[in-house]
Amino acid sequence: MTNSFADFIKAKLILMIGTNMSEAHPVASTFVKDAVLGGAQLIVVDPRRTDMVDFAQMHVQIKVGSDVALINGIMNVLIEENLYDKKYVESCTVGFEDLKKKVMEYPPERAAEISGVSADTIRTLARRLASVKPAMLMYTLGITEHICGVNNVMSCANLQMLLGNVGFECGGVNPLRGQNNVQGACDMGALPNVFPGYQRVDNADARAKFAKAWNVKSLPDKPGMMMPTMMENLTTGKVKAFYVFGENLANTEPDIHHVEHCLQSAEFLVCQDIFPTETTRFAHVILPAAAWSENDGTFTSSERRVNRVRTASVPPGQAKPNWWIFREIAKRMGHQWASNSAKEIWDQEVSVLAPSMAGIKYRRLEGDGIQWPAPTEEHCGTPTLHKDGKFTCGLGVLKPIDWIPPAEVPDKEYPLVLSTGRRLYHYHTRTQTGRSRGINDLLGEETADISAADARKLGVADGEMIAVKSRRGEVKVKARVTQQVPEGLVWMAFHFRDACANWLTNPVYDPITQTAEYKACAVRIDRLT
Amino acid sequence: MSQTFILNGIETPFTPGQMILDAARNGGAEIPTLCYLKGAAPTGACRICCVEVKGARSLMAACSTPVTAGMEVTTNSELVHRARKMNVEFLLASGKHNCLMCEANGNCRLQDLAYFYKITKLQFREKDEKDIYPTEDQNPFIVRDFSRCILCGRCVQACNEVVVNRAISQGYRGAESKIVTGGDSPYNESECVFCGQCVEVCPVGALTEKKAKGLGRPWETQKIRTTCPYCGVGCQQWLHVKDGKIAKVTAVEDAQPNQGRLCVKGRFAYDFIYSEERLKTPLIREVDGAFREASWDEALDLVASKFKSIISEHGPDAIAGVSCARSINEDSYQMQKLFRAVIGTNNIDHCART
Missing domain, CATH: 2.20.25.90 (ADC-like domains)
Structure with a gap:
């Protein structure tokens, strides 16, 4: 997030795109609701009528996968009607003319045709966005989990820059991270192209710096494989050994049949986890790990805040902290690592090697944590990035972007769109929530959420078991007839193994990030009786 | 120039619009509260925060009375303490406040106030058992014990004004008053999403965590x-x-x-x-596919030797790994360091992209 959660309650205009916040980030949503009670305007852009729509002045119900077209349409109006922030665009950004040329190809009428949102609504939306400053944009996986995920993100950034909203409290572009430490895992360099602190592996100076710190002669200079490529290469034999730490890929990745084939193909699979999972079934070695409250350490939240995690109980049996396990393997491969606790790892290595976190030390994290960048120990952290439109990289780049449809769209054989996500009571594949007493009582099974119109057409009753089928697989699941879902859409989650949406989802990826298109594939519903 | 009022005889600054409670607390005077909930509109329901205001006909609720310039406020007079003590006595008689059997024992503001005012016996007749709504705990997490509810309304405010889930409201009138969910149905049949904010703010033992009982x-x-x-x-x-x-x-x-x-x-x-x-012990898969328990040394030696042989046969890029987005930063740091510095590959990723 460019901004902070503390901004939510103070924001004057909030634009939510592809975020089911009251279920996926419930506490964050309470601050948005507080802002609305205090007079803020809320606009929800989502194919579904999510619970936050109850608080919105406008619900812009777009077709799945049409975000770029809608945003181009909005920007078309902003430019046509001279409503954009000319001063900001001139002084803080580059690329306006190219962007203008592109969005001129998306008059509201064309955007309407693609997105299913009327041209009038697009005009109203654009005028509203231009009427309040700053406006705060929030998004989640509804934006990123498409084959055009990067383009969707850049469209959000284009819009906020055109409106002059980046670099101010209660403004900015704010992706809410789905997991407690997905931000931190990125920051720590668990990515194939960067060292900790986003220092590129193809930069010789960065390599020299890390090689010295890690006491090795050289470090690999070529960016590595992203996860989908790794999995694919298990079947080609290019990857022989696969080390899966705390992930249940057999349920979380698209097209489970294929994923399990990949895992099955591994010559040597190491799983390090706190529970046996659908993924550990394929392991050759399983290493038992300490969990959340059995560790001292840090998580980094969506707002770049480094927070402390503290030990409350001991791990069961012989389970060990993960950092210890990696250190022991390194030792057995001839490398002695000095740091021997999470605190030592952070204070002596992470904060020394990552300039944006140089000022963050454990002794400074006793209270509310610190938001990076915090380059020195006197720095109190950064709640708002790109302050006053002064972008970290110089000028903000406006990028012309074309809309493309999802990889698989409905046809005669598979006439419905399947979109997927999370539900309030469960988290991912339920390894944790499914084993917390009481949670299963509140939500004990998966459903396929469908509209009343489709239910009528198919002759399906609420609560009836149905088969949902895609080109990849089939699940038997209860139908849930709900107003949340528009005609033509089926919505499911991935919390329960038997009716996991990922038996159906399409393993196609954004070409840059290799994020899978969980939000759109084609399915059909068959009655079972 | 900041404005002032007289707090217990001392000239004290306040911000226009501020309630007596906030201004007095800023001025160092302690005023007890039960119903007051920061961030919500004050209701003045419990009257525990009553103070004397010179010229007023009766004691005023500090939480809901705005300060005015020159106002003379007394927070600790005998009259004030007598009134507060009587309020506590009324509340103690309004249900069954038997602390020994209460989950909130030791974490209860009513208990604290009864102790502070040295109340050792009930002055008023306790409400009859038959007039108390039965306890409701059909859901897995929250116990609602109406015999301990003092109708302060903090749960209603937390639900409607703080987390805005709009599940809890005031129901019925007078002696029948009850805090209700969904037209007086159990929590799990209402709009409740079990955030538990009502439990968090309950000042007594009316709302407690079911799973915590006895622990x-x-x-x-x-x-x-x-x-x-x-x-x-x-x-x-x-x-x-x-x-x-x-x-x-x-x-x-x-x-x-x-x-x-x-x-x-x-x-x-x-x-x-x-x-x-x-998982409590390292496991190694046998030839027949079954897992057997192993020592750390055996499991780690196996991983290290297998990695070494793959590196020598196929090169470091034949090994790949994904880190965990739920585990601590230090774990992800160690894993990418293992892959880059020890194995010699950048084939390290995590689920950021999925």
Whole structure:
């Protein structure tokens, strides 16, 4: 997030795109609701009528996968009607003319045709966005989990820059991270192209710096494989050994049949986890790990805040902290690592090697944590990035972007769109929530959420078991007839193994990030009786 | 120039619009409250915060009376204390406040006030058992004991004005008054999403955590601050721990980013760590496909030797790994260091892209 959660309650205009916040980030949503009670305007852009729509002045119900077209349409109006922030665009950004040329190809009428949102609504939306400053944009996986995920993100950034909203409290572009430490895992360099602190592996100076710190002669200079490529290469034999730490890929990745084939193909699979999972079934070695409250350490939240995690109980049996396990393997491969606790790892290595976190030390994290960048120990952290439109990289780049449809769209054989996500009571594949007493009582099974119109057409009753089928697989699941879902859409989650949406989802990826298109594939519903 | 009022005889500054409660607390005067909930509109329901205001016909509720310039406020007179004590006595008679059997024992403002006012016996007749609504605990997490409810309305305000889930409201009138959900149906049949904010703000034992029962009194537990293991908001939690076991989880008040709030997962989905299904020992797959228990040395030696032989035969890029987006930063740091510095490949990723 460019901004902070503390901004939510103070924001004057909030634009939510592809975020089911009251279920996926419930506490964050309470601050948005507080802002609305205090007079803020809320606009929800989502194919579904999510619970936050109850608080919105406008619900812009777009077709799945049409975000770029809608945003181009909005920007078309902003430019046509001279409503954009000319001063900001001139002084803080580059690329306006190219962007203008592109969005001129998306008059509201064309955007309407693609997105299913009327041209009038697009005009109203654009005028509203231009009427309040700053406006705060929030998004989640509804934006990123498409084959055009990067383009969707850049469209959000284009819009906020055109409106002059980046670099101010209660403004900015704010992706809410789905997991407690997905931000931190990125920051720590668990990515194939960067060292900790986003220092590129193809930069010789960065390599020299890390090689010295890690006491090795050289470090690999070529960016590595992203996860989908790794999995694919298990079947080609290019990857022989696969080390899966705390992930249940057999349920979380698209097209489970294929994923399990990949895992099955591994010559040597190491799983390090706190529970046996659908993924550990394929392991050759399983290493038992300490969990959340059995560790001292840090998580980094969506707002770049480094927070402390503290030990409350001991791990069961012989389970060990993960950092210890990696250190022991390194030792057995001839490398002695000095740091021997999470605190030592952070204070002596992470904060020394990552300039944006140089000022963050454990002794400074006793209270509310610190938001990076915090380059020195006197720095109190950064709640708002790109302050006053002064972008970290110089000028903000406006990028012309074309809309493309999802990889698989409905046809005669598979006439419905399947979109997927999370539900309030469960988290991912339920390894944790499914084993917390009481949670299963509140939500004990998966459903396929469908509209009343489709239910009528198919002759399906609420609560009836149905088969949902895609080109990849089939699940038997209860139908849930709900107003949340528009005609033509089926919505499911991935919390329960038997009716996991990922038996159906399409393993196609954004070409840059290799994020899978969980939000759109084609399915059909068959009655079972 | 800031304006002033007279607080217990001393000229004290205040901000226009401020209530007596806030201005007096800023001025160093302690005023007890029961119904007052920061961030919500004051209701003046409990009258425990009553103070003397010169010229007023009766005692005023400090939480809901705005200060004016020159106002003379007394917070600690005998009259004030007599009135507060009587209010506490009324509340004690309004239900069955038997602390020995109460989950909130040691964490109850009514208990604190009864002790402060040295109340040793009930002055008024206790409400009859038959006039008290039965306890409702059909749901897995929250016990609603109406015999302990003082109708302060904090739960109603927390639900409607703080987390805005709009599940709880005031029901019925007069002696029949009851805090209700969904037209007086059980919690689990209402709009409730089990964030537990009502439990968090309940000043007595009317709303308590079902799972915490019997696991530890407040004076036996240690509070450990940590960060929630679920979504990416990073809510700050207190783990209430007795003998190395979490009894319950509450929110850290005034902490960023959650400011005293949690959701159903953060508050109630903590006990997975005690599941009997936890992995407790390294496991190695046998030729027949079954797993057998192994020592750390054997398992780690196997991983290291297998990695070494793959590296020598196929090169370091034949090994790939994914890190965990739920585990601590230091774990991800170590894993990428293992891959880059020891194995010699950049084939390290995690689920950021999925």
